[in-house]
Amino acid sequence: MTYCVAMRLAEGLVFVADSRTNAGVDNISTFRKLFSFGNGKDHALVLLSAGNLATTQSIVELLKRRIDEAEENLMTLPSMYDEAAYIGKLMREIIERDTHNQQGQGVDLGCSLLLGGQIRGEEPRLFLIYPQGNFIEASVETPFLQIGEFKYGKPILDRIIDFNTPLETAMTCGLISMDSTIKSNLTVDLPLDVLIYNKDSFSLERTRQLGSEDEGFLALRKAWGEGIKELFNQLPRTKL
Amino acid sequence: MTYCVAMRLAEGLVFVADSRTNAGVDNISTFRKLFSFGNGKDHALVLLSAGNLATTQSIVELLKRRIDEAEENLMTLPSMYDEAAYIGKLMREIIERDTHNQQGQGVDLGCSLLLGGQIRGEEPRLFLIYPQGNFIEASVETPFLQIGEFKYGKPILDRIIDFNTPLETAMTCGLISMDSTIKSNLTVDLPLDVLIYNKDSFSLERTRQLGSEDEGFLALRKAWGEGIKELFNQLPRTKL
Numbered sequence: 353m354t355y356c357v358a359m360r361l362a363e364g365l366v367f368v369a370d371s372r373t374n375a376g377v378d379n380i381s382t383f384r385k386l387f388s389f390g391n392g393k394d395h396a397l398v399l400l401s402a403g404n405l406a407t408t409q410s411i412v413e414l415l416k417r418r419i420d421e422a423e424e425n426l427m428t429l430p431s432m433y434d435e436a437a438y439i440g441k442l443m444r445e446i447i448e449r450d451t452h453n454q455q456g457q458g459v460d461l462g463c464s465l466l467l468g469g470q471i472r473g474e475e476p477r478l479f480l481i482y483p484q485g486n487f488i489e490a491s492v493e494t495p496f497l498q499i500g501e502f503k504y505g506k507p508i509l510d511r512i513i514d515f516n517t518p519l520e521t522a523m524t525c526g527l528i529s530m531d532s533t534i535k536s537n538l539t540v541d542l543p544l545d546v547l548i549y550n551k552d553s554f555s556l557e558r559t560r561q562l563g564s565e566d567e568g569f570l571a572l573r574k575a576w577g578e579g580i581k582e583l584f585n586q587l588p589r590t591k592l
Numbered sequence: 593m594t595y596c597v598a599m600r601l602a603e604g605l606v607f608v609a610d611s612r613t614n615a616g617v618d619n620i621s622t623f624r625k626l627f628s629f630g631n632g633k634d635h636a637l638v639l640l641s642a643g644n645l646a647t648t649q650s651i652v653e654l655l656k657r658r659i660d661e662a663e664e665n666l667m668t669l670p671s672m673y674d675e676a677a678y679i680g681k682l683m684r685e686i687i688e689r690d691t692h693n694q695q696g697q698g699v700d701l702g703c704s705l706l707l708g709g710q711i712r713g714e715e716p717r718l719f720l721i722y723p724q725g726n727f728i729e730a731s732v733e734t735p736f737l738q739i740g741e742f743k744y745g746k747p748i749l750d751r752i753i754d755f756n757t758p759l760e761t762a763m764t765c766g767l768i769s770m771d772s773t774i775k776s777n778l779t780v781d782l783p784l785d786v787l788i789y790n791k792d793s794f795s796l797e798r799t800r801q802l803g804s805e806d807e808g809f810l811a812l813r814k815a816w817g818e819g820i821k822e823l824f825n826q827l828p829r830t831k832l
Contacts, residue, residue: 373635503743507772511820528831532747548832558832572827579823580751587815589760590767590808592789592798 353539354385354500355374356400357509357526358466358492360478363519365468365549368452368526369400370500370534372541386545387412388556389419394428394472397435398547403463403499410446411439411465418430432477433489436467440485447483468549476551495570504536505529519548524572527562544569593779594625594740596640597749597766598706600718600730600755603759605789608766609640609742610774611779626785627652628796629659635667636711636794637675638787642740643703643723650686651679651703651786676707680725685755686818687723704739708789744776745769759788764812765812767802771813 356369369386371401383405390396397417401408429435447461462483470476478490481495490497492515498506505528510524523546533540546560562569596609609626623645630636639655641648658665669675687701702723710716718730720737730737732755738746745768752765763786773780787799802809 353832379783501743503741503776504747506776507744507747508820508824511817512824520831523830523832524827525824528827530826536743536746536750546830546832560832568828568830573831575827576823577751579826580748580820583816583819583823584748584752584765584768586819587764587768587812588808590763590786590812592761592786592800 353537354402354513355498355502355505355530355537355540356385356402356466356500357496357498357502357505357529358398358400358468358478358490359496359513359517359522359526360468360476361519362494362516362520365398365470365476365478365521366519366526367398367400367466367468367545367547367549368523368530368544370530370540371545373405374539375400380539382543384545386547386559387424388547388559389415389426391427392558393554395469396549396556397426397460397467398549398556400441400466400499401463402465404459406450407443407446407461407463408465411443411463414442414446415439426523430471431474432467432469432471432479435469435471436479436481436487436489439454439465439467440481440487443481443483444485466497466499470549470551470554472554474551493556501533501537501540504533508532516532518549523548527572528567529577531576593777594642595738595742595745595770595773595777595780596625596642596706596740597736597738597742597745597769598638598640598708598718598730598734599707599757599762600716601735601759601762601764602756604679604791604793605638605710605716605718606759606762606766606791607638607706607708607785607787608770609642609785610770610780611781611783611785613645614777614779620779622783623683624785626787628787628799629655629666630794630796631667633794636789636796637666637707637709637710638789638796639679640739642705642708643704644699646690647683647686647701647703648705651683651705654682654686655679670711671714672707672709672711675709675711676719676721676727676729679705679707680721680727683721683723684725698779705738705811707738710789710791710794716789731762741773741780744773746757748772759790763788767809767812768816771816
């Protein structure tokens, strides 16, 4: 499985993705699930993926290829809405192509994507693209969207994140959400790919991979884990 | 949906169940999901249920009825293992009965149960009975089992609970786990039914229902919610 979370906030966008993939529990690998596409001036897009790896890899490969080869591509579309529709259509085409092969019977080729970014003239926007190729957009009331194993890490996001949360605070919360998920579910694991997009910057360079040896992330996990235990120990015990 | 958690610890057993049931999102009701059966001397059993309400209600009704009518019943079986097998068999019979009615087509009649308790001569034991009627038992290494919407509330259990956790501490942790789930999932809600069983007591009287006006539970939710925010605010922010 996978866990990815993205947030659309007043100051910009935040993305966190794990890198664990598995086909069954005995076939586990590490694949990047965060992809960025930008031209530094009027298009900055980030894609996070969950689901069938063959499908998501094909989507990313063909999106890249079309930037060089096709007139209509991620860098020429005029709105994030059009980008989401364009990617949803490509997803359907790839699933259709691979389903027509009889070998594919019984295998779920579906995937879910988070697409965030900004195109000059618009505010930053964030979409969740479903396996059917249709999509929903994050809003001021619901500023974060998740794909994959999302339940373990949702409570902390529900408690902390709102539209006005600063980007660095939101990133920290995304990492805590990821840490809870990793602790409770074997199919989500390090390294993490993270990216912060500052509104109107059209820069995708605030990105990093956090592995098991990243000191900042280790310190964060430790402070949170110990803090939770300490907080819990101070609570009044339930009397029955 | 539903969320129930039960723990088998050195000092005894702990049970927490919500009471929300729903058939779709527009048909929501409150039903008790914690049931206890005991004779005060050598049998003390607690059953928590999730899944199809018709099935779980039939199971409870027939278990009670058989205590009066049948020679083999919950109060005469010699081991918790036999109790789990007995309930699993009854579950299969009820599902079989209701599936043979053509009206049942396409409806999931399955349910999951947590069965905990003690029979004189054994240690307290805890089982999870699957919709197929087979079952697993909690162990020293895995002292808690969950049914229903279990993912939201699992991280805090993973962090706090081990076999030697005192019963009152474990109950508090169960309530926090429930609170996180209620916050993140509409289909789980108050009131909660809770029960603490002290090893070798054969008493099922440490039980209570916690509603939205229970002052102790409200204070706990508030202390936890505020404490989490405070702890989070003290964490170092992630630099990118």
